[in-house]
Amino acid sequence: MAEGRRRDAAATRSAILASARRSFARSGYDGAGVREIAEGAGVTAMMVNRYFGSKERLLAAVVADIMAEPSILTAANLEAPDFAARMAAILVDITRAGTTPLDGFLIMLHSASSERAAEIGREQIEAHYHRTLTAALDGDLSAERAGLLLAIVAGVQVMRQMIGLPALAHADPDVLRELLEPIFEQLLKPKDS
Amino acid sequence: MAEGRRRDAAATRSAILASARRSFARSGYDGAGVREIAEGAGVTAMMVNRYFGSKERLLAAVVADIMAEPSILTAANLEAPDFAARMAAILVDITRAGTTPLDGFLIMLHSASSERAAEIGREQIEAHYHRTLTAALDGDLSAERAGLLLAIVAGVQVMRQMIGLPALAHADPDVLRELLEPIFEQLLKPKDS
DNA sequence: ACAGTATGTCTACGAGCGTAGACTTGGAGG
DNA sequence: CCTCCAAGTCTACGCTCGTAGACATACTGT
Structure with missing residues (x-):
């Protein structure tokens, strides 16, 4: 030992x-x-x-442990006026090559091929990330907009950390931030019908 | 047999x-x-x-077979003036629950935990999707913008098909299309420094 | 000091994996 | 018709996996 x-x-x-x-x-x-x-x-x-x-119970414990930690979606970030910029900056920083701080998503993405693991991940993502984010969004379609935001976060993680697509994995962080910010802005701003 | x-x-x-x-x-x-x-x-x-x-050679054959097929990134789509709208529509349709037509991405996402499989996937994605898309984009940062587009495609696939996040998996396709189109538009339009 | 229990290890099981080699069988050409 | 090679099957190998039960050891309360 x-x-x-x-x-x-x-x-x-x-x-x-x-x-x-x-x-x-x-x-x-x-x-x-x-x-x-x-x-x-x-x-x-x-x-x-x-x-x-x-092993299955171990995964559940790991995921629960991770979800209890502060994340991009902390209350402080959610209420900040420049949330889009913060979210873009954090996402880019967190998915830089060689690091895996945002284990929660990453574990789930890597484990999604396992039926049971995917279920555990879905429940946790929905309960923590999606519900919080949906509540923080004003305007119509908040659930769909929150879902798409999470999808983009997941996609950037996938391409930068799992696949390692060079154009993203080795890109200038400032460039990525500037490209992502208006996208987040677009989904975050109230959508009225 | x-x-x-x-x-x-x-x-x-x-x-x-x-x-x-x-x-x-x-x-x-x-x-x-x-x-x-x-x-x-x-x-x-x-x-x-x-x-x-x-088995490894079989995966390579499957991936190569898939990449040879037409995809979202066909020449016809790339040159169309309403590419963003087309891309949004195709992506939403292709990731609807119960179907897995875009096997290429999906296989790679599901297999990304396997080191060797991730490598095969990265090469194929870069050679086919990313290179094609980058070439089709005008303006600066075309490689990064193309990468982010692919990241969003991947993210939507992950959340709708792998995780099955209800807010996205069971969302009204028209709503998703309307939300995605301006995002694609933003990344597709020329970025001049 | 000593006992008892919490803590950690060892050996082994049954199952499933990818793969290999020897064997069987069908179907076309002379 | 009969032969022969491609097409397909059978049995089995070595390995790793998650898990189980019996066993060893260190700490703690009295």
Whole structure:
């Protein structure tokens, strides 16, 4: 087991959770193995099941953990007058090459081929991101506009981090920000029928 | 083996290719099994390897086959004056619930957790979609704008077909079209510095 | 100091995966 | 008609996966 830690249940649980988060973000639900996750936490595979019951329950714990954290959609950001600009800046920064801070989306995207994982992701995305964003939008069609905003966030993540399309992955962040801002602006501003 | 066909190499090859396309689109590269693909083609698993060498080579064949087909980015569409509207309409129609006509993106998205599959997908996307679209755009930053367009296409696919976010999956197609069109317009129109 | 329990490990299982080689069978040409 | 090669199948391999139960060990309360 890990050197620094000896027989600390809470710390072990956290270590497994953190390792699972990294592995799921990198390889998706199916791609990440319990043994690999355990090794990343400095324990054996069985500890995963001891602490979380099963791999599926582990994923649910990871996703719940992530959703509890602040995100692009914090209240502070949602109420700011320059929300579009903030959102563009955060999205570009967060999806830069070599980093995976927005694990929530990434895990779900990588895991979406697994039926069960997709379901867990959909519930969490809808409950946290989509509901919050919809509530923050004024005007008609707020649910659809919120959905499209999330779709764009997801798409940028996919192309920059999963596919690694060079034109986006290696683009000048300022350029991307300037291109994305008016798009966000367009979806954020009230739509009256 | 299949009833209607008896000992026809070309037909068997096509059947395997078509079945693989369905399976890869549904479950991704890792999720789809060779036995399942073979069964969908009415043959045994070994035929897959006999005809395509390996599962990886089969994926490459499927992707190449898909890329050779006409897509949103046909020359006719690219040159049309109302390209943004066309693109929005096609995207919405193509990602409606229950259908998976744009297998190319979908397979790649579902398979992106597999390192090798992501590489195959990136090459094909860049060579076909991104290059074509970039060339069709006037003005500055055409590569970045093309990349963002593809990102939005990917994002809408992800949210509607993979995640199945209800607000998008069950939305009125006309509403989505109207929301997407100005966004595409914005990225398509020349950007001069 | 010692017992008891929480913590962690070891070995192993059944299943599914991609793949390989030997075998069988159908169907067309002489 | 009969032969022979393409077309397809069968059995099985080595591997990895998630999971289970029995076992070992370190900490803690008394």
